[in-house]
Amino acid sequence: MPYCCVCDQTVPAWLPHPHAEQRSPLMRLLDTVGSDLSMYLCPSCHCSDRDRHLWLYMNAAGITAQLPGATVLHMAPEPHLERLIGACQPAHYIRGDLHPTQAHHERINLEALPFDDNSLDLVICNHILEHVYHPNKALSEIHRALKPGGIVVAQTPYAPCLKHTFETKTVPDAQTAHLLFGQADHVRLFGDDIVDYFHAAGLQGDLLKHEALLPKVLPADYGCNAREPFFVFWKPAAATAQSQADKTPHAEPQHA
Template sequence: MPYCCVCDQTVSAWLPYPHAQSRSPLMQVLDTVGSDPDVFMCPVCGCHDRDRHLWLYMRASGVKSQLKGASILHMAPEPHLEVLIEATQPARYIRGDLHPQRPHLQRVDLEDLPFEDNSLDLIICNHILEHVHHPEVALSEIHRVLRPGGIVIAQTPYAPGLKHTLEMKTVPDSQTAHLLYGQADHVRLFGDDIRDYFHAAGLQGDLLDHQALLPGVTKAEFGCNEREPFFVFWKAQQAVATDETGMSHDTAASQVETA
């Protein structure tokens, strides 16, 4: 029986993405990895497949157990995940967006983060980097504000069959962007070189395979894309013990690394 890990309910069936027929044909040709339109929405709580997958990854990797007392930046926070994360009692939970549409969101530009160096334990930017005009700047900013051992989770659509990221020299019109990148407001389609962007910014980590972290977690039962890896990277660890927030940074990163 399908089970939603977000609302903790069994469901009769997952609801498909209602606009699947409008998907760019190039995304199909390139076998792009992202949301799975077949298991898109929970019929009970309305959460999406990428919400469920991210929460499953955070639990399996040990990241969820490190949230209490932590300092967290959550960009464009998904309402369902926002509730789950707040329930873990982080010491500081910043919900940011470049164009806030809800009153409790803070305006935050990922390319110019308004936070001090080494001040955050975790940054979640789920499906954000495909919208950012200068990802190398954004990732450099992320590295700057993370504490040693601090983690960034940055799921994004990508095409592992592409040797290099696909990006035009100028921002294309919406129709061209939809064709090339899969969505009108995307500015690139990452390729197999996506990890290089993180490493160039000084972050460690890799794309962790679904089966390595979630063996036995299937698309049909849990409503997630088994082809989507966990995009998790972290700032190089130093000799840092548990700090005043209560988060052990060495432990946080090593848990993910060895998961």
């Protein structure tokens, strides 16, 4: 019986994404990793496969256990995750959005974070890096604002078969963006080099595979996409941060 970890109950079956058939043919061809469109919605709480997977990942990685008392920045917070994270009682739970639609969300630009250096324990910015014009700047800002040892979780769609991330020289119209990047407001499609962006900003970490972190979680039971890895990175302790910076002083990700 499928079990929803967000509303904590068994459910009859997962519901498909209502617009699954509108997926870009290029995304199909490239077998882009993102949502599982066939096991998308929980019929009870209407959370998505991405919500469920992230909550499972954050629990398995011990991140939720560190939430009480932490200073957390959650960009464009997913409503279900916002509720679950808030219930863990972080000391400061800052909910940010470039275009906030709720009164308790602050207007925050990921490329120019309004926080002191070394001030955040955790940054959650899912499905944002494919929207920002300068992901290097955004990740550099996250690195600056995180405390040493602080963590960033940044789920992002990507195409593992692409050697390099690709962008267009100018922002394409909505129809072209949907075809090339999978959504009308995406400005790039990340490739297998996505990890290089994080490392170039001085962050450590990698994409952790489902089977490594959640070996007992059957995707069909929990309604999540086993191909979606956990994007988890951290700011190294000070000495290591310097050595990482020495290694990649001006590292820029390669573009096709």
